[in-house]
Amino acid sequence: MHPAVQGLLTIAIGVSACIGYFYFSNILLDKVIFPARGTHAGRNINRANLIRPWLFLFPALAALGLYLAYPVVETLRLSLTDRDMGGAFIGLENYRKMSIDPKFWEAMRNNALWLLVVPAASTAMGLLVAQLTDRIRWGAIAKSLIFMPMAISFVGAAVIWKLVYDARPLGTEQIGILNAILVALGGEPHTFLTLPFWNNFFLMVVLIWIQTGFAMVILSAALRGVPEETIEAAIVDGANPFQIFFKIKIPQIMGTIVVVWTTITITVLKVFDIVFAMTNGQWETQVLANYMYDKLFRANDWGVGSAAAMVIMLLVTPILVWNVYNARKEMK
Amino acid sequence: MDNIAGKKSSLTWAVHISVAVLVFLWMFPTVGLLVSSFRSADQISGSGWWKALFPQEQNVMIRTADPALQQQIDGAYVIEGNLFEQDGLPIGTVSVWGTSSRDINAYKPGDTADLGEDGQLTVTENGDYTLLKTTEFSGSRGERVFLTAKTPPTFTLQNYKTVLFSGQATDKMGKAFLNTFTVTIPATIIPILIAAFAAYALAWMDFPGRALLIAAVVALLVVPLQLALIPLLSFHGAVVEATIAFLGTPDPDNLRRFATVNGLGRLLGFEPGEAVSSKGYLGVWMAHTGFGLPLAIYLLRNYMVGLPKDIIENARVDGATDFQIFTKIILPLSFPALASFAIFQFLWTWNDLLVALVFLIDSSGDTTVMTRQIVELLGTRGGNWEILATAAFVSIAVPLTVFFFMQKYLVRGLLAGSVK
Numbered sequence: 001m002h003p004a005v006q007g008l009l010t011i012a013i014g015v016s017a018c019i020g021y022f023y024f025s026n027i028l029l030d031k032v033i034f035p036a037r038g039t040h041a042g043r044n045i046n047r048a049n050l051i052r053p054w055l056f057l058f059p060a061l062a063a064l065g066l067y068l069a070y071p072v073v074e075t076l077r078l079s080l081t082d083r084d085m086g087g088a089f090i091g092l093e094n095y096r097k098m099s100i101d102p103k104f105w106e107a108m109r110n111n112a113l114w115l116l117v118v119p120a121a122s123t124a125m126g127l128l129v130a131q132l133t134d135r136i137r138w139g140a141i142a143k144s145l146i147f148m149p150m151a152i153s154f155v156g157a158a159v160i161w162k163l164v165y166d167a168r169p170l171g172t173e174q175i176g177i178l179n180a181i182l183v184a185l186g187g188e189p190h191t192f193l194t195l196p197f198w199n200n201f202f203l204m205v206v207l208i209w210i211q212t213g214f215a216m217v218i219l220s221a222a223l224r225g226v227p228e229e230t231i232e233a234a235i236v237d238g239a240n241p242f243q244i245f246f247k248i249k250i251p252q253i254m255g256t257i258v259v260v261w262t263t264i265t266i267t268v269l270k271v272f273d274i275v276f277a278m279t280n281g282q283w284e285t286q287v288l289a290n291y292m293y294d295k296l297f298r299a300n301d302w303g304v305g306s307a308a309a310m311v312i313m314l315l316v317t318p319i320l321v322w323n324v325y326n327a328r329k330e331m332k
Numbered sequence: 333m334d335n336i337a338g339k340k341s342s343l344t345w346a347v348h349i350s351v352a353v354l355v356f357l358w359m360f361p362t363v364g365l366l367v368s369s370f371r372s373a374d375q376i377s378g379s380g381w382w383k384a385l386f387p388q389e390q391n392v393m394i395r396t397a398d399p400a401l402q403q404q405i406d407g408a409y410v411i412e413g414n415l416f417e418q419d420g421l422p423i424g425t426v427s428v429w430g431t432s433s434r435d436i437n438a439y440k441p442g443d444t445a446d447l448g449e450d451g452q453l454t455v456t457e458n459g460d461y462t463l464l465k466t467t468e469f470s471g472s473r474g475e476r477v478f479l480t481a482k483t484p485p486t487f488t489l490q491n492y493k494t495v496l497f498s499g500q501a502t503d504k505m506g507k508a509f510l511n512t513f514t515v516t517i518p519a520t521i522i523p524i525l526i527a528a529f530a531a532y533a534l535a536w537m538d539f540p541g542r543a544l545l546i547a548a549v550v551a552l553l554v555v556p557l558q559l560a561l562i563p564l565l566s567f568h569g570a571v572v573e574a575t576i577a578f579l580g581t582p583d584p585d586n587l588r589r590f591a592t593v594n595g596l597g598r599l600l601g602f603e604p605g606e607a608v609s610s611k612g613y614l615g616v617w618m619a620h621t622g623f624g625l626p627l628a629i630y631l632l633r634n635y636m637v638g639l640p641k642d643i644i645e646n647a648r649v650d651g652a653t654d655f656q657i658f659t660k661i662i663l664p665l666s667f668p669a670l671a672s673f674a675i676f677q678f679l680w681t682w683n684d685l686l687v688a689l690v691f692l693i694d695s696s697g698d699t700t701v702m703t704r705q706i707v708e709l710l711g712t713r714g715g716n717w718e719i720l721a722t723a724a725f726v727s728i729a730v731p732l733t734v735f736f737f738m739q740k741y742l743v744r745g746l747l748a749g750s751v752k
Binding site for chain 2: 014023052059147164174175180293310323
C-alpha cells in the first residue's frame with residue numbers, strides 16, 4: 001500500500017473511532033443502561049446525567065493522565081532507582097552523580113543566563129514594538145512581520161541564524177552578514193558559535209527573535225485596554241510621551257507583563273531544538289533540556305537523565321503553583 | 333491617542349524610522365535564507381546573499397572565437413562575436429577589460445587594443461568584439477580577453493529540484509515532507525475532538541470535582557514534556573510486547589519480535605520473525621495528543637463558558653440531549669476557538685523535533701520528518717548552504733503560509749491562552 005493511502009486510512013480510522021466512541025457511548029447510556037421510560041424514567045434520566053460528564057471527559061482524562069500526570073511520578077521514581085540493578089531504590093545517588101558532573105553545572109549556569117536574558121529581552125522588545133506600532137498607520141503590517149518568526153520552527157531558525165553567524169577565513173568573501181560587517185569595519189572574522197561564554201548570547205538572540213512577536217501581540221492588546229481617560233488626564237496635566245508610557249501605561253499592564261514573562265520563562269526552560277541544532281551543547285553552550293537528552297539517549301543513563309528532567313520540573317513548579325492559584329481565584 | 337490634545341507629536345518621525353529599522357532587522361535573516369535558496373553553490377560562497385540582489389562585478393577570462401571562423405572583409409581578416417555568448421555567461425556589461433593577466437584593467441569599453449602582430453581588438457560595452465588583422469589568422473585558439481563585467485542578478489530553481497525530487501539518500505526531503513503531513517494532520521484533529529467534549533463537560537455540565545479538574549488542567553499546561561520521554565517510551569514498548577503476546581508468541585530473546593503468529597495476527601498481516609518497533613505514527617499521534625490537550629481544553633473551555641447561557645438552556649427545555657446541544661450548538665459557535673487551537677497545534681507539531689526524535693524516527697529512518705532531516709543536513713553538509721537553505725525553506729514555507737492566512741485566529745488564541 002502506498003504510504004499516503006496508508007496514512008489517510010489510519011487518519012480516517014483514528015478519527016472515526018473517536019467520533020464513534022462519543023456517539024455510541026451516549027446512545028448506550030440513554031437507550032440501554034438508563035432508558036428514559038418505564039417506571040423509573042425520572043430516576044434514570046438523573047442517573048444518566050450523573051454519568052454523562054465522565055463519558056465526555058474520559059478520553060481526555062485518560063490521555064492527560066497517561067501522557068502527563070503519570071510520567072511526572074514515573075520520572076521521579078526512575079530518578080531514584082538504578083536501571084542496571086533491576087530498578088533498585090538508590091535514594092539520591094543519581095542526583096549526587098549529576099552534581100559532580102561539570103557538564104551539569106555548565107548547563108545550570110547557561111540556563112540561569114538564558115532565564116535572565118531571554119524573558120527580559122523578549123518582553124522589553126515586545127513592549128517597545130507594541131508601543132511604537134500602536135501609533136502608526138502601517139503598524140499592523142509591521143507587527144505581522146515581526147510576529148512572523150513565531151511560525152518558524154526552532155530548527156528552521158537555527159539554520160537562518162547559522163547563515164547570519166557564518167564565518168570564512170580572512171581574505172575570502174564573508175557570506176555571514178555579521179562577519180561581513182566586522183571585516184568591512186576592518187576587524188577580523190569570528191566563528192561566533194565557538195566563542196565560549198559569548199556564544200550563549202548568540203544562541204539566545206535566536207529565541208529572543210522568535211519570542212518578541214509573542215510578547216508584542218499580547219502586550220499590544222493590553223496597551224489598547226488601558227483606559228483612555230487616564231491618558232487624557234495625563235496629557236492635560238502636561239505629561240510627555242515618555243512619562244505617559246512609563247508612569248501611566250506600564251503600571252496598568254503590569255499583570256500582563258508578568259504573564260508574558262512567565263510564559264517565556266517556561267519556553268526557555270524547555271529550550272532544546274536551538275541548542276541541539278546549532279551547537280549540540282559543545283563549546284560550553286549546554287542547557288538542561290539538551291543535557292537531559294544527552295544523558296537519556298546518548299549515554300543511555302536513565303537515572304541521571306530523569307534526575308535532570310526532575311530539575312526542570314522543579315524549576316517550573318513555582319510558575320505552576322502561581323498559575324493554578326490565579327486560575328482558582330478567577331473562577332470564584 | 334497621544335494626539336488628543338490637538339498637537340502632532342514631534343516624535344512621529346522617530347517612531348516611523350525605529351519601526352522601519354526593527355522590521356528590517358527582524359526580516360533580514362529570513363530573507364537571507366530565502367534568497368540563498370535561489371542561488372547556486374558557487375554564487376553563495378562567492379558573495380554574501382545581500383549582494384545577489386544587485387548587479388555583480390566579476391572577473392572572467394574568455395577567448396575569442398577560433399581563427400577558423402575568420403571572414404575576409406575589404407581585404408582584412410576579421411573575427412567577430414560576443415564575449416558573453418562564448419561561455420554561457422549571464423549577459424552583462426563590460427566595465428573594463430585587458431588582454432594580459434598582469435593588466436586586466438588596461439582598456440575601457442570601446443577602446444581598441446593593439447596586439448602587435450596578432451592584430452587589433454575592439455571590445456564594446458555589450459561584449460561585442462572585433463578582431464582585425466591584415467594577414468590571415470593562424471593557430472587553433474582564440475585571443476585571450478580578461479573581462480571585468482557587471483552581471484545582473486541571476487537566480488535558479490535547481491536547488492528546489494535537488495532537494496524535493498532528486499531522491500538521493502541524504503536529501504530525502506520529499507519523503508520527509510509527506511511524513512511530516514502524516515504526523516501533523518491526525519495530531520491536530522484528534523486532540524481537538526477529545527478536548528472539545530472535555531471542555532464542554534467542564535464548562536456546562538455540573539458534577540463533583542469540576543473545579544479540581546480545571547485546576548489540574550491549568551497545572552498540566554506547564555509540565556515540561558521532557559519528563560514524559562522515558563516513561564512513555566517504556567509504555568509504548570510494553571504495549572508492543574502485549575500486542576505480540578496477544579497475536580502470537582514473542583521471541584524469547586527479543587520480546588518485540590514474533591516467534592509464531594496466531595490466526596488473528598495473520599489476518600492483520602504479521603509474519604513469524606517480524607520485529608515490531610515501539611516507534612511509529614500511532615505513538616507520535618498519541619504523544620502529541622497528550623501534550624496538546626491541556627492547552628486545547630483550557631482554550632476551548634474558556635471560550636465555551638462565555639457562550640450565551642440562554643441558548644443552551646432553551647435547547648435543554650426543548651428536550652435536546654447534551655450530545656445534541658454539543659454537536660448542534662456548541663461546536664458551530666466555538667469555531668473561532670477551535671480554529672485558534674488547530675493553528676497552534678499544527679504549528680507546534682509541524683515544527684517539533686524532540687517528540688519526533690523520541691517517539692517516531694526508528695533506525696531505518698523511513699519515518700523521518702523535515703526538522704530531523706535539516707538537523708542531519710546541518711551535521712553532514714554544514715557547508716552546503718544551497719541544500720541547507722532550500723531544505724529549511726521548504727519546511728518553513730508551510731507554517732508561514734498558514735501563519736499569514738490565519739493570523740487572526742492565531743492572535744486570538746494567544747490572547748485567550750495567556751491573558752488571565
